[in-house]
Every structure is written in C-alpha cells, then in structure tokens.
Amino acid sequence: MKKVLFAFVLLVNFSSLAQLGSISGLITTELNEPLPGASITLAGTVRGVQTNAKGTYILKGLKPGQYTIQVSFVGYRTSKREVNIKEGKQQEVNFTLSDVTELQGVSVTAQSGVKGNSFLPQVNEYTITAGKKNEVILLDNLQANLAMNNSRQIFSRTPGISVWESDGSGIQLGVASRGLSPNRSWEFNVRMDGYDITPDPMGYPEAYYTPPMEVVDRIEIIRGASSLQYGPQFGGLMNFVLRKPDLSTKLVVESQNTTGNNGLFSSFNYVGGTAGRLSYTTYYQKRLGNGWRQNSYFNTDHSHGEVSYALSNKLKVGAQLTYMYTQSQQAGGLTDTEFAQNAQQSKRARNWFSNPWFIYALTADYVISADSKLSLKYFGTTAERNSIGFTKAITEVDPMGNRQVDRDFYQTNGLELRYLVDYKLGSWKNTVASGLRYFSGEIKRKQLGVGSNGNGMDFDIQGLYTRDLIFHNTNYAAFAETILRPSERLLMTIGARLEQIETHMMGQSGLSSSGTPLAATPSTRERSFVLLGAGAEYQVSSGTKLYTNIAQAYRPVLASDLLPPATTDVIDPNLSDAKGFNFDLGYRGELGNYLTFDVDYFHLDYDNRVGTISRTNSDGKIYQFRTNLGHSVSKGAEAYIEFSPTTAWLKASKMGNISVFASIAAIQAHYLDFKTTSVVSGKIVESNLAGKSVENAPEKINRYGITYSKKGLSLSWQISDIGQAFADASNTMAANAAATTGLIPAYQVQDVSGSYKFKKYATLKFGVNNLGDSRYFTRRSGGYPGPGILPADGRTWYVGLNVKFVN
Template identity: 50%
Template structure:
C-alpha cells in the first residue's frame, strides 16, 4: 500500500521550455497505483500546489463504505477532519477542517471536475449535491493558500474528479451492487471507453434505504454523461452533464432526555427534503509548446432546487394528531430555485528566466447566480412528500437574490536554485449581491416589503508560498494567504428556522498561515506534519441571548458577528508499512498503520455580549465576554487511526476514530437547553471494519463489505437550530454492508 508517493521532486534546471512536458510526465509517474492517498506534484493541470498542504485521495483504493459516501472512512487520513454524521443517505456531505463550520461543506470551495456545484458560491455556498463516490476517481483537497486560485474561502478547495472512460478499450462496463442494514440497496452502473478521438463515460446510480432511525427513508438517483473529443493533437473539446434527484425523509431532532432514553427514536414523521440538481458543463483544453503552455476554459451552469415540507416547531413540541380536528397540524413548505451560469479561463505557462524554468498560473472568472426563495407556505396536513399549498395559497416570505462575481488571479512558481521555490500570488474579486422581496404580511394581507438591497465589494487578496526540497522524497513548505467570507444572502433575512438574524452583519476577513514537513522515506513511510494559524475577523456565528422584550427566562439563538477568532494547531499524518520497514522485502504482504491527528485550539477574542442567568423571577441579564471561549463545532482533539492488511487482491482495514468534545454555540453553553439546540457535544469514539477482495484476470471481480460503528456507539455530532432538526441529530449506530462489483 505504501509503494510510492507523488511528492514533489527536486526542482531542477531545464535548458528549454520543451523539457517541461517531460518533467511533468515524470512527476505524474512518481504516483504509484495502489496508494490511496498521496501528495500532489508542484503543478497539477492548471493549478500550482507547491508550498501548500494538499491531499489527493482515491476512494476506490480505500476500504470504506463507498455506497453511503462515508467520509469518516474515505477521508480518514486527513488530519482534523470534522464530519457532521446525521444523514445515512450519504447525500448530504458535511465536512470541514481547522475549526470551521461543517454545514454542507460551505467553508470549502466545492467543485466537480474543477467547476462550482454549490447553490451560490458567494451567496449561499451550501453543497446539497455530491457525486456517488463510486464515480469519483480522486478527491482533491487543497488548503492554506488555495483561496488565491479558487476563491476567497477560508477552508480551501474540495474538488471531486470523476472517472473517465478507459483509454485502451472501446467499451468498458462497470457495475457495483450493494445491500446493507435498514433496507440499503445501492447500484452503480457505468460504461466508458475510447473510440477513435472520442473518450466517453456515463453512469447511472441508485441508492435507497429506510435509514437507521424511523421516518428516515431515502431514495437517490444520479445520472452523468461526459465526452471528450480530441479535435487536434493540442485541442480537446469536452461536454458533460450531471443530474441528481432525491427524496429524503428527515426524522427530526431529539432533546437530551430523548437521546438518553432512546437515540434511535424519531420525533417527526412528516418531514421531507428534495434537492433536484442539474449541472451542465463545456470545457476546452489547449496545449502548446509540448505541454509548456496549457489553456483551459470551463463554462458551467446550474439548474436546481431545494424543497422541504414538514412540521418545524422546536422541541419539545410533539407532532401529533389534534383531538379537536382529528388531524395533524398543517406543515410548512419552503422552496428555493437556483439558476447559475459561469465561466473560468485558466492558463499555465512555463518560461525561462535566469537559467531556470518557472511557471505562471493565471485566470479569469465570470459568474452570475440567482435564487428565488419562498418560505413559510402553509402546506398540507398529510404525511407524504407534498409541496402543495393550502389557503391562502401563498408564501409568508418571498425573496429574489442575485450574485455577480468577476475575478482575476495570478501566481508565479519561481524556482530559486535546485531546491527552493517561491510562489507569490494575487487575486481580485468583484462581488455584487442584490436582494428584494417581502418578509411577512400585514393584517390586511399586503406584503411587508423590505427595502431593495445591493452590496458591492472589491476584494484584493494576496499570499506567498514557499517550498524547500530537503531530500529527493521530502520537503518543507510554508504559506500565508488572505481570505474573505462575504455575508451570505441567507444571513440578511430570517431563515426558515428558529435562528434570529442580526440586520447589521458584516463580512468576515482574515488570513491563514502554515508551515510543515512532508514526504516519503524508502517507500514504506509517508508523512505530513505541520502547524497552522487561522485568524478570522468578524466571524459569523450563533450565540444564545435573551429575547428582547420577551418574558423572563426566554432565550433565542442569534446569528451575528462574534468578533475575532484565532485558531492554531498541529496537524500530523503518517502511514507506515510495518512489514516492509523491517524486512525490506516488498513481495511480502502489507501491514500498514496510519494515523491522522489534529490538536486544535480555536478561541474567541474580545467580544462583549449579554446572556441570561438564572430563571423565573430570579433571571437577570448580565454582561459577559466571549474572550477565550471555544469556537463552536471545533473539537480540540481529533484522531483517526487504523491498520490495513493487504496481500494480492485482499485488503482489510480496521479504523478507530476519536473526536473530542465541542460546543454548539459561542457562549460554550454546558447545560443543554430544553429544545436541545445549544449545549455540549460530548466526545465520542467509533470503530469501523471494512474489506475488499479483487479477483480474476485484471482483478475484474470485486467483493466488498464491512461493519460501520462496530461497537454500536451512541453519539451525536450536531445540535441543529432548524433543518434537518431542530435538536440533537444522532449518528447511525452499527450497520453493515456487502457488495459485488464487476468490470468488463
């Protein structure tokens, strides 16, 4: 398993730009098949990765529950990964690192094949769509200074690179079918190949199940088709389209008492979510000067929706049939419609200066996104998925949002000698957000229209990365990069949840810096150890405060700027081939130990706030301060470790995860509230066991299976203020899966 590493090799003098193609080819060939995780070369396509912490993960080479997109297993080698585990359907992926919010991965710039897939990259960056991991060739994580090339997000880049058709076959068929606990059925079927100058790949994926909790059924369908036509030796035209349709039943949140009594119970039987997602894209790829110059143009769009219907009253309110009417209460209907169009032009060019060959990466971006949001419609009293409205047949809130973004960036990889490289960079973003609509209605039914809003921003970001080659297989890296997070349009108006929004929200700004040492030693040790510092100004988050003008003891969750947070910590990853490190005989079986450790300190700085202390007539509003309070959803320790035994076609992995305690709000509320939306999130430990057996000629047959949460630990990773709660959202207990795959 530790047969090699795509670590950056020594930067070397090249007499001519024509040698660039040869160097890039050699860098690519250093990557050894069979290694599930490795580091990127200094230049990957049109992206400079030198001097940044980066991971490239191949899901197919990981023993994991791919049918349910189990990120706890697939990304186990990423230090500090925080996963919100509350969706057994595998459809909603909620991940983050470095103390950032995992909410639908919105602190990352989430992409598929290099283009945006979230609802609105700058207005509503929630990624409701994620491709099935059986279709993903590799996952690219680029942190640190990634914002200069892919956008201003603090989290960096998360890019799903989909498979393409076989280069050496006209037709290749792949099928994988899996069954599991709670009625899980998963089927992935693909066909691809190369005919003449045309490479093609298409798949259909279906996943369904009843979920670990009652009222948790799901049905997910994915379709994708892609084709690349080599018009000339240098010019390739590509087109692809992805479509998702799903229907997810949400069992609601639990109070702490309910969770302690039975974490598997459900409080909601009539809550549903559906997010149909259509992603078309056209690409143009041009290579010149024997690969020394590469130009790519990606034009992409989005036609999508977010539809929910349910009983959304906070806990402990029950959703029961009324004795008076003999029926359920009317449900709430909320709908979003997204229409986006964008284009990105990227260029990498190798040039000679002072006897060295350097690389310029630059790009332009144009993007426009529009959202039509309808909230708090009065829906049916039924139990099925029904988005129809009852009297008065209209929505209480309705808004139109638009985002216009133009951007330009440039980075230069400067090779100073044979070992040292420096990469300075700049990025400029123009942002314009508009909103118009109404919030509620007067007694006579007229709309309470809000003033039309338009915000313009001119944002200049800059950064510097450095890399020093210590040996042929190891290097030191360091970087500094500015980051920016605009106020989202969802923050400007009250959402369809229990949260209350501060009307005076400000954009968040800051920077990240990191230093680390990584590499490969004699093909049996791979490691990456680093320290990072993240400064986040005007961070937007939640505090619990007294309701203004409310009764004594009444509180609310308030979304506002919480001042500055400073996060720093150690991130360490190592993977050791135990047998080969002792014997040096790579013909023997593999026994690989891996560990990914994060020690994190994320705290608020000076920020005066008020809070309610006491209850009843003794309740008092007192002034306090968030200074030294821990950032919410930021566990101080995260450790994922495991052993993999591999010999010939058999691979077995046992994995253990420990995640330290965290808090659900910036006040670091210890005692849970009655509605369970704030309070401590206890530490938890969970173990997984997975196996894969590849058989037959060219390993065309594949058996896989495993147990997730082997010891049936009962834990939760999230307290939700609204969808898909509100309240505690339990993680799944013990489940199993088993599948058979075939490739012809």
C-alpha cells in the first residue's frame, strides 16, 4: 500500500511539473550587443534571474497565467512587457534596452565614468530611505585592500567617517561619524543583511564581528534618521549586504589568494549559483599574519552558507549560517616617548584576544500583490569575547606572573516582521513601511580571573572569577513610516517608533578577602518611549534632489553602566537612556555618469550622556556616583563629489577613463554641559566641560583620490588628511605618563592600489598602504588592548590573484 501511495505522489508531482511553463530570451543594447548581468523580475512575485555572459536568461517552473516581465540594468531604461504563460510551453521574450543618458551626443553607459559611492532608492526593499542622508559603498567599484578590511580605503568616499586604525589585522571595525566615538563602531546600529550581528544592541553594541569585505557586495549607511525603523544608535544604520547567489548561472567558483609583508596570507574561496527555484552561496576565508608591530599575530577563519528557495511565485524562504574564529596577539600600548623612538616596538608579549562568533538567520519573503509584501526574519547569535594578558599601565613592566582573564558569553535571539504597501490617497501615490520587533539578549560576564603565567592563548583560570554577572535585555518595538507624494517632484515622510526595553542585572560583584563570592545588588529597569521623525525630498532636476529630515534618537543604558567598578560606588537608580535628535539638510544627485555629489549640513543633539562624579555620603566618605551628566552637540558640513572628466568631455577616449573624488567633512563637536568632579586634598571640587571638544572627534576628515582605468587595468591613489583630536573630554594637551590622555595629532596618509584583468577569469590585485610610511596613531586606549598609544600600521604591501570560473 505504501509503495502504491508513493508512486501516486510521484505521479501527481510529475504531472504538476509538466503543466508548468517557462520564459527565456535575449537582452541586448541598441547596438545589438548582449547585456550580461541585467535583472529580470516578474512583477508581484519573488521570482527573478539575471542574464548570463551571453545576455540570455531563462525562468522555469511558472504556473500558467498572465505575467508582467520587468528588465532593468544600471544606465538603461527599465522595460516592461506582458506575457501569457501556457501549460508546458516555453515563451521567448527578447528585450532591447535603450541608454538613459544622452548628453550632447555623448553616449554614457555604466561601463565608464564615476564608479564610486551611490545612493539608496526612496524605498530600499522594506525600508523607507526617502529624505534621509544615505550612502551605498559598492565594494566591487573600489580599488582597496579588501583582504585586510582596510577601513581607510573602504570608507574613503563616505564623508565624515572617522576610523580607528588600531587593529591592523582587520578583524574588528572601528568607525563612527559626526563626532561620535569609533569604539568598535558602537554608535552605529550594525547589521548584516538586515539583522543584528552585535553582542546586544540594547546593552553592549560593540561590533566584534566584521564580515570579510571580499564577500560584501555593498555597505548601506543611513545616518541618524534611521532610528525610526531600526532603533538605536545615534550614528544610524550600517548594514553589510553580502554577495547574493548569482542568478544567471548554476555554478560560480571563485578563489582569491593574497600575500604581503609581515607574513600576510589570505585565501578567500566562494561557490554559488542558482538552479531553478534554488539559490545558494558558501564561502571560506583563512587569513593570518604577524602584524606590523612586534608581538602581533592574527589567525582567523570565516565561513558562511546561504540558501534560498522559491516555494511558489509568491513565497521565498531562506537560511544563513555564519561562523568566525579568531586568534589575535595584542601588542599593547606605548608611551609618547616610546612611540617617537620606535612605533613598531611592543612591551606586551603575552596579551591575547579571541572572539568566536556564530550567527544564524531564517528568512521568509511573501509578495501579497504588486503593491504589498511581507518580510519575516528570525536571527540569533552565539558568541564569546575572551582576553588574557597583563593590562596595567604601560609604565609598569610585566612581571611575567599570572595574567588577567576576562570572558563574555553572548546569546541573542530576535524576530522582525516588516510590511511594505503602496496605496493611494486621492491622487497621491504613497508608501507605508511598518513592522514589529522582538529581541532578547543575554550577556554572561566573567572578569578578573587569575590566568596562567605562560605566553600563549590560554583562558583557563585558577579559582573563581572576581566578577560573575548576568545581564539580560528584552526589547519590543513597533514602527511605521510613510511617504506622502503630493506631486511628482515633492514627497514628505512622517514616522514613529514605540520602544519598550527591560534590563536585568544579577550575579556576583566581587570576592571577599577570604575568597567568598559577594552577591551584586540585582537591578531591574523598565522603560517605554516613542521616537518621532519627519522629512521631505524635492526633485530639483531629473538627477538631483534636495532632502531634509529630523528624527529623535536614543542610546540605551549599557551593561557596563549598571556595573559599579568598586563595591563603594553607586549607580543612580534613575539612570536613563541617552536621548536626542538628528537633523539633516542636503542636496545630492547624479549628472549622467560623469558626476556624483552630496552636500549636506547636519546637527546631532546628544543629551543625557552617562558619566561618573564624586559625592560624599552621610559618614563624610567620598564615593563615585554614575548618573546622566552631559549634553553635547555635533554640527557641521559634509561633502562628497566624484567627477569623470573623460566621460564628460570625451566621446571615446583612447586614453581610458579618469575619475577624481573629494570627501570632505568639517565637524564641531562640543559639550554644552557636562558636570565633573575631582578630589583635591580630600575635598570634592566641581567643574564643567561646557565648551570643551568631544573626545575622539577630529574637526576635519578629508580624503581625496583619483582612479585611472583602461580595459583590464585600474589604478587608484588616495590621501587621507585628518585633523587633531583629544583623547579625553577634559581636552588634555600634554600626555600623562601612561599615555591614556593627551592630544591625538593630525596626520596624512596615502594609499595606492590597482588591479589588472588579464584573462576572462583572472584578475591580479595589488597595492601599497601608507605609501609614505607615516608614523601616526588614532587612539589612546584606557584599557585593553592598551593601555597607551596604539600605533597605526606603517607601510605595508599586498598582491593577490583572483580566479573566477562560471558554468
């Protein structure tokens, strides 16, 4: 009976497949040239493919019925056509796309001209970006050291981005914008493919995981106004979008192997493709080296797998798994004198760091109609942060005794449901993006353990950890934002976000003199609030727009803010989240394919900043009190312009293509109010930081560059010109003995890089970072992996070979 039933099921499936139809065809230009990489989608469905190298495509497994085919490609007019699919038939539908830009008789295509940053559309998948300051960094368009995640090059065209260059291994990213702290990018809401990848955005938003840039297709940045749809932080959203399965072929195999000085070796290997309704990708990267400084070493492994399947023309499901394992030896800090003598030296030979990271996600996309669709993402992280070393002031010599061990264990789970719908209000054609979010994060923090007295990476301890705490955050959110289009040129946005956050802290805060655990006072905080925002966009010409927005923002109280450094310290029971707003006013656009620009003014208001002051209790004893103390404002102007003179003025130049860019930011980040105290001769002396510059906030961040390309050759040069900054909020000029405070001097650094494609499947990549071998630093560290000055890398070189096969 079972065999008969099985045979019947197979028969039904085969008869059902036999009734399905397909569409195939050829996409060409007006010059009758095939157009590889063009996107073919069926309106109102999740189905889509890309043309292969010959410009052909095929869409299989389509139910009989009427469909609208849409074909698009950058630099060409989108074309649509109705087609009727019949049972078991293959329809041939060919398209000829026309060029969208015809300027003074000069034909401009996407194959030349400006190839730098781009902008997001008004609606980016399920997110409204209209009226917001945003950038899209296209990794394929960059000549950069992607094998080492070189942030200085990757963010070169993104104005106002400051970079901490204290981790030459490329394992962790430290960037910020508009006068905020670059500490592991914690003022950005960091995501990958739209979901969280940090330990806990509600309590510990430091970005310990950075995907290999060789697999990143683009980086989407939405400044402060992203708070309405993504929540914290003040810096906005930074979303790493990984390379998606190649829709034009069943199999793509790619291998990129890079070598360089200081023992650098990186091997990136990728496999992906599409077979009917199934798409898949997987990659593995191995990267290791000795680092530029003494006592530096890194060994990392990244692996990732992704699969998606169209269950029907309306529903697509997918899954992603990502794993990273790292070993990193930390060279530690230097004093100012040591840095001047030899920036490559190191006084810490036994400091190690490791952060195993496992990320998973399940996704579902459902197209309800041509005007509405749903997205559901379930995601989570299981990860660790482990360090061992001698972490006292750099002025103290390592006695080669037992080292300190600190370990964090992270477990997060989240769910986001997003709904996008186009609707009409009279003659207005409008859009609403809304959603619900649930997030649960747990941090198990074990600190001040007595580790081994050896030299290697060993996180075992003797006895108990001095601190053994658990932090738990639960977040519920509902959000909605709409675009109102009263005319073809003008649109307005308005939105709101409701947040509810529950924070709990419990565990062991210390050990008594006899080694007995001391229980921490359990702490619970619950709060609910609403964020509001609005914006507008006006189309000045076919390629340029004025935009403006204002949106409230917040930063949650961090787990570390709830932990007293000493048993005598006190945490304000009314300690609240930092709150404020972002404002933007700008003008951006593109003229043909020869000019891209974005100029804007910004104002970032950051209130309720957390700090610590001294107080006296009823017994007359002085203690430290952590509370909301400060208010700062960052304001200034940002400008990005990229221009291709050869594309603009020459029709078909034999000299190749030249593109120049400038990314400029002038920033004033100051405290309006920040109460501080100090103890002098046993008495508390009060002062205020009003008028002081915010720490780690250069007043200028300027980068310039030029790219030359001809056929398979492309060469780039860039210079970074960064202003001075202060390492502490008191704006100390002269460094202290431990080098943790003091001036961070201005610096300039140059990079050159290039590539040469000498076969259809082979590309040589090469470059020299810090061409002039400048000695500079971007960070004075107050703790691990310092303390002290953390020098940036001097001159380094790399060369790599990329080989790609397509079947």
